[in-house]
Amino acid sequence: MLVPEWLHTFGKHRLACIGLFGLVVISFFSIAGPFFLDGNTQQFNLENMLAAPSNEYLLGTDRLGRDLLWQIMSGGRISLWVGLIATLLATVIGCSYGIISALMGNWVDRILLYILDIILAIPMLLIVIVVQALGESSMIKVILVIGLTSWANIARLVRTESCRLLQTTFIQAAITIGCTPFQIIIRHLLPNLLSPLIVVVTVGVGNAILLETTLSFLNLGIPSTSYPSWGNIMSNGMSALLSGSWWIVVFPGLMIVITVLSINLIGDGLRDIVNPVQRESRT
Amino acid sequence: MSNSILVLENVSKSYRSVGNWLGEPHYVTAVDNISLTIQPGQIYGLVGESGSGKSTLARLILVLEKPDSGKIIINGQDINAISGKLLRALRSKVQMIFQDPTSALDPSQTVEKAITEPLLNFTNMKHSARTQQVLELLKQVQLPERLMNAYPHQLSGGEKQRVCIARALAIHPKLIILDEPTSALDKSTQINILNLLKNLQKQHGLTYLLISHDLAVLNYICTHIGVMKHGKIIEEGYRKQIITSCTNSYTNQLIKTARLLNNFSLNIEYDN
Amino acid sequence: MWRFILIRFFKAFFQLLLTSLIAFLIVKSAPGDPIASLVGGREFMTDHDYQRVAHNLGLDRPIALQYGTWLVNIFQGDWGHSIRDGRFVSTTILECINATLILIGISCFFMIGIAVFVGCWAGLRARTNIDYIISSLSLISSATPAFWLGLLLILLFSVSLNWFPSSGQLPIGSDGALSDYLVHLTLPVSCIVLTHIGPYIRLVRGSVQDVLTTDYYRAAQARGLPKLVLIKNYILPNALTPFTVWIGLTFPLLVGGTFIVEWVFGWPGIGRLFLQVSMARDYPMIMGIVIATSVLVIIGNLLADFLVLWLNPRLRRKTSSTNDND
Numbered sequence: 001m002l003v004p005e006w007l008h009t010f011g012k013h014r015l016a017c018i019g020l021f022g023l024v025v026i027s028f029f030s031i032a033g034p035f036f037l038d039g040n041t042q043q044f045n046l047e048n049m050l051a052a053p054s055n056e057y058l059l060g061t062d063r064l065g066r067d068l069l070w071q072i073m074s075g076g077r078i079s080l081w082v083g084l085i086a087t088l089l090a091t092v093i094g095c096s097y098g099i100i101s102a103l104m105g106n107w108v109d110r111i112l113l114y115i116l117d118i119i120l121a122i123p124m125l126l127i128v129i130v131v132q133a134l135g136e137s138s139m140i141k142v143i144l145v146i147g148l149t150s151w152a153n154i155a156r157l158v159r160t161e162s163c164r165l166l167q168t169t170f171i172q173a174a175i176t177i178g179c180t181p182f183q184i185i186i187r188h189l190l191p192n193l194l195s196p197l198i199v200v201v202t203v204g205v206g207n208a209i210l211l212e213t214t215l216s217f218l219n220l221g222i223p224s225t226s227y228p229s230w231g232n233i234m235s236n237g238m239s240a241l242l243s244g245s246w247w248i249v250v251f252p253g254l255m256i257v258i259t260v261l262s263i264n265l266i267g268d269g270l271r272d273i274v275n276p277v278q279r280e281s282r283t
Numbered sequence: 284m285s286n287s288i289l290v291l292e293n294v295s296k297s298y299r300s301v302g303n304w305l306g307e308p309h310y311v312t313a314v315d316n317i318s319l320t321i322q323p324g325q326i327y328g329l330v331g332e333s334g335s336g337k338s339t340l341a342r343l344i345l346v347l348e349k350p351d352s353g354k355i356i357i358n359g360q361d362i363n364a365i366s367g368k369l370l371r372a373l374r375s376k377v378q379m380i381f382q383d384p385t386s387a388l389d390p391s392q393t394v395e396k397a398i399t400e401p402l403l404n405f406t407n408m409k410h411s412a413r414t415q416q417v418l419e420l421l422k423q424v425q426l427p428e429r430l431m432n433a434y435p436h437q438l439s440g441g442e443k444q445r446v447c448i449a450r451a452l453a454i455h456p457k458l459i460i461l462d463e464p465t466s467a468l469d470k471s472t473q474i475n476i477l478n479l480l481k482n483l484q485k486q487h488g489l490t491y492l493l494i495s496h497d498l499a500v501l502n503y504i505c506t507h508i509g510v511m512k513h514g515k516i517i518e519e520g521y522r523k524q525i526i527t528s529c530t531n532s533y534t535n536q537l538i539k540t541a542r543l544l545n546n547f548s549l550n551i552e553y554d555n
Numbered sequence: 556m557w558r559f560i561l562i563r564f565f566k567a568f569f570q571l572l573l574t575s576l577i578a579f580l581i582v583k584s585a586p587g588d589p590i591a592s593l594v595g596g597r598e599f600m601t602d603h604d605y606q607r608v609a610h611n612l613g614l615d616r617p618i619a620l621q622y623g624t625w626l627v628n629i630f631q632g633d634w635g636h637s638i639r640d641g642r643f644v645s646t647t648i649l650e651c652i653n654a655t656l657i658l659i660g661i662s663c664f665f666m667i668g669i670a671v672f673v674g675c676w677a678g679l680r681a682r683t684n685i686d687y688i689i690s691s692l693s694l695i696s697s698a699t700p701a702f703w704l705g706l707l708l709i710l711l712f713s714v715s716l717n718w719f720p721s722s723g724q725l726p727i728g729s730d731g732a733l734s735d736y737l738v739h740l741t742l743p744v745s746c747i748v749l750t751h752i753g754p755y756i757r758l759v760r761g762s763v764q765d766v767l768t769t770d771y772y773r774a775a776q777a778r779g780l781p782k783l784v785l786i787k788n789y790i791l792p793n794a795l796t797p798f799t800v801w802i803g804l805t806f807p808l809l810v811g812g813t814f815i816v817e818w819v820f821g822w823p824g825i826g827r828l829f830l831q832v833s834m835a836r837d838y839p840m841i842m843g844i845v846i847a848t849s850v851l852v853i854i855g856n857l858l859a860d861f862l863v864l865w866l867n868p869r870l871r872r873k874t875s876s877t878n879d880n881d
Contacts, residue, residue: 172381175347178404210698
């Protein structure tokens with residue numbers, strides 16, 4: 001695989017490095033951050049309701065007097081995990097769909113492609129909102145719903161790429177040296193799908209995080225009674241917004257922007273890195 | 284006939300082409316009722332203009348496609364009558380060198396992996412034995428050992444074609460089909476590859492079916508030549524016989540053009 | 556070409572059918588007993604009453620039949636009543652959809668205009684500071700959640716500066732309503748445009764750069780054509796096709812984004828209505844809005860597809876043959 005070569009080129013891509021740096025900082029901040037904070041700050045503290053950012057509370061406190069910094073840190077953990085796992089789910093579904101469609105060919109491929117086209121034209125946000133509004137919400141449900149509604153893009157890419165790869169001479173060469181269809185998928189199809197796939201998956205994580213925070217903001221995502229997430233922190237802060245407590249809404253949002261921006265920068269960098277390798281080896 | 288390595292009997296293949304707006308297809312015949320026999324040790328050259336069905340014939344022999352009618356017999360076995368394990372076993376007898384070595388190699392595989400792959404499929408050698416075999420094959424196709432861990436895009440065209448040849452040789456095939464093996468390479472590399480192919484053929488007692496549009500290439504290496512036009516073989520015979528005393532006007536024209544383009548007379552004195 | 560248009564219409568029809576089926580199944584599989592909820596709980600009904608109500612509502616029939624009946628009703632214009640306040644679903648949606656269409660239409664207009672202009676500008680000045688600034692801003696744009704930017708805009712322009720109202724506009728048609736309407740439109744439209752424009756700018760910039768490296772553009776440049784002619788005749792037409800395709804593809808996302816923005820700004824469109832009825836689990840309304848939105852999205856997609864056909868004469872001739880071929 002091309003990984004060592006990639007790493008080398010990745011290092012030269014300035015924006016991608018900035019993105020990676022941002023993501024590493026945010027992950028560290030979210031995962032390890034809470035351990036560095038004083039344990040008391042996560043408790044309800046009704047004397048410090050809606051305190052503005054100060055030396056004691058760097059980012060201020062929320063309606064119940066909890067430290068916003070601590071909430072944002074633990075919220076980050078949830079948002080990152082949800083984005084990652086939901087996208088992994090979508091990738092598995094999308095890959096299987098795309099590869100099956102490309103391998104079966106003929107009328108199966110036509111029908112699957114047709115269905116895919118139809119699915120891509122459905123405003124998924126509506127479906128997600130309906131599903132989330134009916135019945136109780138939980139973290140698992142959010143992950144499932146996001147994963148099950150965002151695989152179509154990946155499936156389309158995988159199908160297009162697989163079709164192109166299956167036409168290539170090296171797949172035919174693999175048949176002539178006696179590979180079984182399964183061996184062709186494992187040894188030739190998947191390694192060559194990896195590079196275009198990694199780009200969409202990266203961007204997919206960013207989109208999943210945006211979707212999760214939007215849902216949680218609408219109180220349709222991760223319930224604020226279970227875990228804090230960047231979305232439901234803001235949702236809780238909405239009522240205090242008009243009275244001037246801007247920090248509860250501004251800081252979690254900034255975190256979302258920085259996180260998704262970092263992820264998109266990495267995706268962009270990967271796209272630039274992956275494409276020349278492909279072009280070089282194709283011509 | 285029984286020890287012929289490849290026998291084609293009245294093989295035909297046509298393709299559905301783009302139809303009109305109602306979607307009525309019309310058909311283009313790529314291979315039209317071809318019969319052909321190749322004996323062990325022959326280097327059979329098939330020449331013809333592009334679109335004359337040469338490559339389709341190669342794909343049919345490799346069972347990458349099925350013929351519409353006719354029989355293809357390799358080593359006494361009708362290849363379209365078998366499937367599954369038997370077909371896979373037969374694949375080790377026939378190997379192919381493709382026109383464009385760049386697209387014939389998986390860009391994500393190193394040279395070592397590419398050459399090991401047929402060994403993995405057809406033998407149960409141990410890891411060390413396989414590596415040994417790969418080194419031996421690299422030596423045979425005159426590639427340095429250090430290229431073992433190189434990726435295709437780090438190699439030159441000639442080097443890539445040598446990797447393909449090594450890969451085909453790995454499982455000791457009887458028949459190798461060469462589809463324009465040198466047309467994607469520059470002139471000096473062409474000669475080297477052709478010489479290599481010639482030597483390997485002698486060393487291993489191989490049989491070649493060489494497909495090309497370049498009569499000069501065929502004349503350099505073949506023992507027999509067949510001329511294809513519009514999906515049919517219009518003339519075939521010994522190389523000398525075709526080059527010196529062909530009867531067909533089309534063949535004559537091909538020879539003339541080849542002489543003009545190469546700016547020297549086709550030398551019939553090559554020693555086969 | 557006619558074949559292509561016919562196939563396209565068929566596809567639109569199937570899209571609608573599939574969306575309605577998904578919506579129907581989701582609502583059907585929702586927890587809770589719709590009959591019991593009519594009277595406030597199962598314990599208030601006898602078994603006999605329960606079966607009678609189920610029979611009258613058609614809920615005792617097989618699910619495929621229920622879907623069929625519902626679909627036929629939809630086509631006949633009978634979209635049912637809201638179970639919350641008894642309003643007709645169809646008239647409520649019609650009242651609200653105007654506001655949404657105005658919001659989407661104006662946002663699209665600004666977005667396309669700005670994206671083409673700014674994208675071209677950045678593409679023509681690739682690797683200058685202006686390009687870097689535009690590219691970074693468009694990257695940030697696609698990383699910003701629409702609802703958050705909406706809150707920021709409200710915080711800044713409504714709460715702190717008090718320049719624009721955050722919600723509560725007069726209905727169109729009343730006295731002096733137009734200026735009021737426009738003032739109310741400013742923040743939601745800015746929010747939609749700012750959070751969705753990023754990918755479009757990047758796309759235009761990319762296609763402009765692609766054209767700049769082609770041989771025919773270099774030949775035109777070498778012939779000494781003035782810059783404006785080059786842009787008008789060579790760069791824009793080539794940048795527009797992928798742009799239109801992309802708009803068609805991302806139209807569902809835009810509609811979704813608009814819904815959220817409507818919610819944040821209290822814009823009386825179907826987006827806000829949808830979120831309200833979703834949270835209230837008002838099933839007939841939910842289904843009605845899903846269908847209405849799908850129609851909207853599918854019409855948008857159709858328009859984009861036909862626009863691509865019209866923009867690209869090569870495709871016009873090729874479509875019939877490619878359809879046979881694939």
